[in-house]
Amino acid sequence: MLPDGTLTPSSLGLKDLRWLIYWDKDKCALCGRCTAVCPVKAIELGVHRQRVVFSPLLDAPAKEAPSGLYRVYYGIRQRTEPAHACTGCGMCAQVCPNGAILPYRNDEEDKLRFHFNQGGQPRRRGGRRNDPAPGTLDRIKFVRISMLTDPALDALRHEFELRTLLGRILPPEEELRLYREEGWTPPVREIYPLMIGGMSLGALSPTMWEGLMMGVAYLNEELGLPVRISTGEGGCPPRLLRSRFIKYIILQIASGYFGWDEIVRAIPEMKEDPCAIEIKYGQGAKPGDGGLLLWHKVNELIAAIRGVPPRVSLPSPPTHQTLYSIEESVAKMIQSLAMAWGFRVPVYPKISGTSTALAVLNNLTRNPYAAALCIDGEDGATGAAYEVSLNHMGHPIASNIRDCYLNLVKLGKQNEIPLIAAGGIGKHGNLAANAAALFMLGASAVQIGRYILQAAAGCLGSESDRCNVCNVGICPKGITSQDPRLYRRLDPDRVAERVVDVFLSFDMELKKIVAALGRSTSLPIGMSDALGIDDYHAAERLQIKYVI
Amino acid sequence: MCRLFCVTSDEPQSPMLALGALDVMREGHDGSGVGLFLTDLTGPFAELKDKPILSGIFTKDGLRRLNDFMNALGFWPLYRVVITTDKEPPPGTPKRDFYLIQVYEYPDGWENLDQEEKEFRLMMTRLQLRWMGEEKEDIIVFSFWPDVIMIKEVGDPLLVGEYLRLDRKELQARVIMAQGRQNTNYAINLYACHPFFIQGIATMTNGENTAFVPIREFLLSRGFPGYTGYQSDSEVFTHILHYALKKLGLKLEYYKHLITPLTDEEIKRHPNRELLRRLKLACRPLTIDGPNCVIGCLPDKTVFMVQDRKKLRPGVVGGRPGFYVLCSEMCGLDFAAPDRDKSQDFQPMHLDTVIVYPDRREVRRCSQMEPLPPLH
Numbered sequence: 001m002l003p004d005g006t007l008t009p010s011s012l013g014l015k016d017l018r019w020l021i022y023w024d025k026d027k028c029a030l031c032g033r034c035t036a037v038c039p040v041k042a043i044e045l046g047v048h049r050q051r052v053v054f055s056p057l058l059d060a061p062a063k064e065a066p067s068g069l070y071r072v073y074y075g076i077r078q079r080t081e082p083a084h085a086c087t088g089c090g091m092c093a094q095v096c097p098n099g100a101i102l103p104y105r106n107d108e109e110d111k112l113r114f115h116f117n118q119g120g121q122p123r124r125r126g127g128r129r130n131d132p133a134p135g136t137l138d139r140i141k142f143v144r145i146s147m148l149t150d151p152a153l154d155a156l157r158h159e160f161e162l163r164t165l166l167g168r169i170l171p172p173e174e175e176l177r178l179y180r181e182e183g184w185t186p187p188v189r190e191i192y193p194l195m196i197g198g199m200s201l202g203a204l205s206p207t208m209w210e211g212l213m214m215g216v217a218y219l220n221e222e223l224g225l226p227v228r229i230s231t232g233e234g235g236c237p238p239r240l241l242r243s244r245f246i247k248y249i250i251l252q253i254a255s256g257y258f259g260w261d262e263i264v265r266a267i268p269e270m271k272e273d274p275c276a277i278e279i280k281y282g283q284g285a286k287p288g289d290g291g292l293l294l295w296h297k298v299n300e301l302i303a304a305i306r307g308v309p310p311r312v313s314l315p316s317p318p319t320h321q322t323l324y325s326i327e328e329s330v331a332k333m334i335q336s337l338a339m340a341w342g343f344r345v346p347v348y349p350k351i352s353g354t355s356t357a358l359a360v361l362n363n364l365t366r367n368p369y370a371a372a373l374c375i376d377g378e379d380g381a382t383g384a385a386y387e388v389s390l391n392h393m394g395h396p397i398a399s400n401i402r403d404c405y406l407n408l409v410k411l412g413k414q415n416e417i418p419l420i421a422a423g424g425i426g427k428h429g430n431l432a433a434n435a436a437a438l439f440m441l442g443a444s445a446v447q448i449g450r451y452i453l454q455a456a457a458g459c460l461g462s463e464s465d466r467c468n469v470c471n472v473g474i475c476p477k478g479i480t481s482q483d484p485r486l487y488r489r490l491d492p493d494r495v496a497e498r499v500v501d502v503f504l505s506f507d508m509e510l511k512k513i514v515a516a517l518g519r520s521t522s523l524p525i526g527m528s529d530a531l532g533i534d535d536y537h538a539a540e541r542l543q544i545k546y547v548i
Numbered sequence: 549m550c551r552l553f554c555v556t557s558d559e560p561q562s563p564m565l566a567l568g569a570l571d572v573m574r575e576g577h578d579g580s581g582v583g584l585f586l587t588d589l590t591g592p593f594a595e596l597k598d599k600p601i602l603s604g605i606f607t608k609d610g611l612r613r614l615n616d617f618m619n620a621l622g623f624w625p626l627y628r629v630v631i632t633t634d635k636e637p638p639p640g641t642p643k644r645d646f647y648l649i650q651v652y653e654y655p656d657g658w659e660n661l662d663q664e665e666k667e668f669r670l671m672m673t674r675l676q677l678r679w680m681g682e683e684k685e686d687i688i689v690f691s692f693w694p695d696v697i698m699i700k701e702v703g704d705p706l707l708v709g710e711y712l713r714l715d716r717k718e719l720q721a722r723v724i725m726a727q728g729r730q731n732t733n734y735a736i737n738l739y740a741c742h743p744f745f746i747q748g749i750a751t752m753t754n755g756e757n758t759a760f761v762p763i764r765e766f767l768l769s770r771g772f773p774g775y776t777g778y779q780s781d782s783e784v785f786t787h788i789l790h791y792a793l794k795k796l797g798l799k800l801e802y803y804k805h806l807i808t809p810l811t812d813e814e815i816k817r818h819p820n821r822e823l824l825r826r827l828k829l830a831c832r833p834l835t836i837d838g839p840n841c842v843i844g845c846l847p848d849k850t851v852f853m854v855q856d857r858k859k860l861r862p863g864v865v866g867g868r869p870g871f872y873v874l875c876s877e878m879c880g881l882d883f884a885a886p887d888r889d890k891s892q893d894f895q896p897m898h899l900d901t902v903i904v905y906p907d908r909r910e911v912r913r914c915s916q917m918e919p920l921p922p923l924h
């Protein structure tokens with residue numbers, strides 16, 4: 001029963017919540033910063049009445065009998081309604097000048113989980129699958145160390161060529177024939193193997209997007225690292241489309257076709273070709289579901305770039321309207337997009353991890369215009385999805401990539417269609433190790449999304465269900481919000497600096513891994529003899545070594 | 549690390565010269581095996597220069613099965629050297645029934661085959677014999693090709709040479725390649741012994757090939773039955789060379805561009821930049837990652853040496869017109885050509901391919917930065 005005497009089926013107590021607030025009355029200065037910053041209004045000013053026993057000193061001049069007194073003190077009260085349940089984001093602790101407040105996780109499984117669905121609406125949120133356990137990728141070790149029979153290399157001083165290819169690569173015989181005959185060959189981009197995956201302007205705030213773009217431009221122009229970034233499904237600002245920086249950008253087209261009016265209009269005025277076109281058919285965070293931008297985030301700017309009215313929710317359909325068969329529609333879509341840029345731009349599909357990935361891949365091998373296949377595994381993150389999709393749908397990336405690679409090997413096409421792996425890479429902070437493991441399992445490149453939000457902008461989300469309110473535009477870090485009061489918290493220049501930090505440190509870590517394996521002249525794609533895992537069945541499944 | 553020795557000489561040389569050189573270099577190999585490749589042969593073999601020679605090791609049963617098999621195919625024996633010995637083999641060397649070097653007449657009708665088909669059938673015959681032998685462990689075949697003899701055995705190279713009396717006159721050759729094996733990560737299997745051979749092309753290597761697995765996968769998936777084996781990570785070097793020459797129609801100068809492509813910056817400065825850029829893309833899975841020194845011989849008896857991009861393995865070439873040695877260590881070269889002009893010795897670096905053409909007039913050094921011969 002609540003203090004006011006009411007009780008409803010969804011009346012929860014503090015013990016039932018996922019995150020609890022510790023508040024120290026002695027330290028609190030009553031400044032109110034925590035209540036102001038809280039994205040979900042989980043805490044509010046509390047006026048507490050307290051009874052104290054008053055007992056006068058024995059030698060007090062005027063003798064009074066001991067008595068009970070009431071006094072009032074002010075502080076914090078944590079709300080327990082599901083809509084205001086603390087998300088554990090910790091912003092209150094960040095802004096408190098006295099360290100008087102801190103969220104902590106309930107020691108028992110919460111009851112809140114049964115009450116998110118108020119009004120019959122299943123829970124929707126941002127973030128990843130809530131599973132904090134280390135994944136397969138984190139358990140893969142690099143076991144073939146160059147020791148004495150061949151020298152390990154010096155990651156600091158050696159020459160390394162750690163680039164990868166994006167685009168359809170022809171078999172050597174064919175490539176030479178077309179060279180001799182001066183025939184058309186598909187466009188191939190030489191890029192950095194760590195890419196920033198599709199996060200739309202709309203899902204991300206303008207400051208976040210700008211920071212990412214600046215970081216990518218700096219990496220390319222000042223540091224010579226050919227890093228590429230996908231726009232996600234949300235179009236691209238018109239000036240960027242017409243700038244020379246477009247060559248660092250992969251334009252994504254998805255089932256809502258948002259922003260493509262603007263892109264198509266810009267084609268004749270483009271100074272450079274975009275890096276590539278990514279056709280999104282699926283996403284690891286919500287397989288079989290389309291993009292979802294809730295109305296909270298569709299302000300005038302976003303609406304204008306996407307070509308929609310403001311303040312309406314934008315659920316993209318689960319599939320492209322024109323799609324009825326892979327042989328025809330996908331091939332046609334790939335071809336039409338390739339044609340739009342005069343066959344100078346690689347076009348590739350992105351699908352969510354699925355046990356049917358092989359069928360897709362086999363089809364693409366027969367389509368001479370398919371430039372790559374991007375597979376987004378179950379640990380991929382998102383700005384908005386139904387929790388049931390996030391937590392329960394999709395295929396782990398490791399075995400999906402491995403199966404596809406081995407299938408290409410069987411066909412002799414392992415160099416012809418690059419596989420791009422995405423979904424939870426660096427989820428536990430082991431970005432370079434996860435990426436290197438995927439390269440050696442057969443991926444040509446990896447894409448990250450949530451990782452870059454966490455590392456470059458301080459996203460607070462976690463797989464213990466911390467924060468993850470990206471969907472409703474109240475991101476306390478200003479990363480996934482369209483509210484200027486929130487996104488002004490994020491300085492795009494500082495984001496750009498952090499993007500550069502991430503790539504430089506990744507580069508060094510990747511070198512530290514491949515150098516010890518004696519590799520430097522090419523990215524060790526498919527070097528599965530270097531990998532081991534302490535799980536017999538996983539080793540069998542991935543065809544790598546079982547080590548204990 | 550294995551030791552490598554190759555001599556190309558106007559005057560026929562005994563295989564013992566190569567084994568002597570390996571012995572001088574023995575600090576680098578543990579005597580776990582030796583492999584010999586002889587071509588540009590002399591004596592009776594020279595008279596039958598165009599006829600295929602089968603080299604291998606056979607048990608009594610194996611020999612009988614060989615004869616039946618070759619008979620059935622219509623191959624007719626013309627001449628042979630059989631090495632059998634009653635002596636006790638040196639330590640580590642197994643006792644074998646026969647080492648056979650046998651020249652055959654082609655079956656009827658082969659004279660009308662085009663060269664490619666003939667070469668394919670010769671290769672397939674060797675592979676079939678290999679598979680037969682692997683099944684019953686009674687046949688090991690190293691080569692089946694005109695003007696090529698190969699001998700491989702476990703044990704100390706010099707002792708094996710003496711034991712098999714390889715100083716015999718009919719085994720003299722103008723091109724000899726020899727490898728003293730340092731057994732590293734693979735069990736001793738004669739099919740893991742260098743030099744490796746396919747359709748007239750032979751190479752041997754020292755060092756580890758760290759990119760072995762993806763390269764093997766690429767070669768296996770070419771659909772060419774000769775790309776098989778891979779008991780050693782070095783066999784892929786031979787097959788890459790074969791792929792470059794026979795499948796892509798490239799010249800030797802391109803080989804290094806496949807196994808150790810230039811960096812993108814270097815390619816931008818290269819006169820054949822467009823071709824090299826595209827080769828690098830298409831042949832990406834063939835990039836070796838060393839450290840390796842590769843010595844090889846082409847069907848026309850051209851010999852060569854290349855280093856990997858890191859140049860972490862030794863290799864030296866020296867001699868005089870009419871007699872050149874390509875060798876993994878200086879002491880082996882000193883042993884074989886003590887009276888050469890040492891100032892002319894050359895140690896190829898990370899961009900170099902060293903070539904000695906069959907006329908043996910000079911050592912040609914070609915850098916990867918030089919213009920390439922035109923495609924044909």
Ligand code: SF4
Binds near residue numbers: 037043086089091
């Ligand atoms: S942790 Fe976040 S959600 Fe919870 S009370 Fe503090 S600011 Fe509010």
Ligand code: SF4
Binds near residue numbers: 089453459468469480
């Ligand atoms: S900090 Fe922002 S982007 Fe990160 S989980 Fe919270 S709401 Fe989402």
